[in-house]
Amino acid sequence: MRDVAEQAGVSQVTVTNVLRGREARTSSATRERVLRAVHELGYTPVAQPASQQRHVETKVIGVTFDQIDALQDHLGLMVLQGLRDGASRHGYDLLLMLRPAPDWAPDREEVLFLDRRSDGFIFVAPLRRHKVLRALVKHRIPVVSCSSADVPLGVAAVHADNADELRQAVRHLKECGHSRILHIAGPTWNSDERMRGESFAPAMKAEGLAKYSDWILRGPEAEPWMEPSVIFAEVQRKKATAVICCNDGVAIELWKYAEQNGCKVPRDLSIVGINDSAHASVIGLTSVSMGLANMGAEAVETWIALQQGANYKTQSKKTPVQLISRNSVAPPRKSPP
Secondary structure, three states: OHHHHHHHOOOHHHHHHHHOOOHHHOOHHHHHHHHHHHHHHOOOOOOOHHHHHHOOOOOEEEEEEOOOOOOOOHHHHHHHHHHHHHHHHOOOEEEEOOOOOOOOOOOOHHHHHOOOOOOEEEEEOOOOOHHHHHHHHHOOOOEEEEOOOOOOOOOEEEEEOHHHHHHHHHHHHHHOOOOOEEEEEOOOOOHHHHHHHHHHHHHHHHOOOHHHOOOEEEOOOOOOOOOHHHHHHHHHHHOOOEEEEOOHHHHHHHHHHHHHOOOOOOOOOEEEEEOOOHHHHHHOOEEEEOOHHHHHHHHHHHHHHHHOOOOHHHHOEEEOOEEEOOOOOOOOOOOOO
């Protein structure tokens, strides 16, 4: 702050007023000089690691949700429930991070996470957050990624056992008599979807279904959802008797489209989803539960371990999953060739 003040030709108090948005206390010309100095010097208002002894513990864990909604999405609510239970167990509060980046640093969102309002952070399904995560690691602030393995070095990752999701789905379908199984894979930029896609072939081979282990349909990378008409056309072309979808949303849309086109589920086609969403239980979709509440609680346990000095490499973990059998799977009508 001293460097910024010297370069702008103002006092440190003036720098503080500008960065805290106290516009009435400074002229527009002074504010511009300060902001120019901030950008030129790359200033970030944070206590450096060497001065950590002056940081007072807040007993607060900051939480950010990226790809799922913490309050309106069933998946987000389940993760939040686990985070709440884990934080409560250890005597911590949770702080949802909602503010946009300040106008004086619109391209440096990391400044939002370095003002010591909390003792560390848990990012739920972080997306394009590498810059922020690296900044937290640099400043020795404990940080955990929940439900994503795509993180930079220094960040502990807690996510579902995606390989076991596919193993359980394939095993269940095989036990019901299916072999002609098609997997609908999600975009590879999502670590969960990518790992599921990579796990399909090994799961099929482990069940003696190597002949169909390359039956993977992956949609465009730019689109998180694949049109059910495209999936159904591939089902018909391959004469598949069962489909494992990358998530429940895709599975439910496929179910609707199939029945609109004269294909009854599960009589003519068995469908398995992943996520075990609230709607899946309502309509009877067989799905693999990711154990999201448990994942959230484990993310807190991992964060506590980091806070106490554990190495992030030893704390990264996969959480257990469980297939929930419902009404969307039945034996195929005809024996496979």
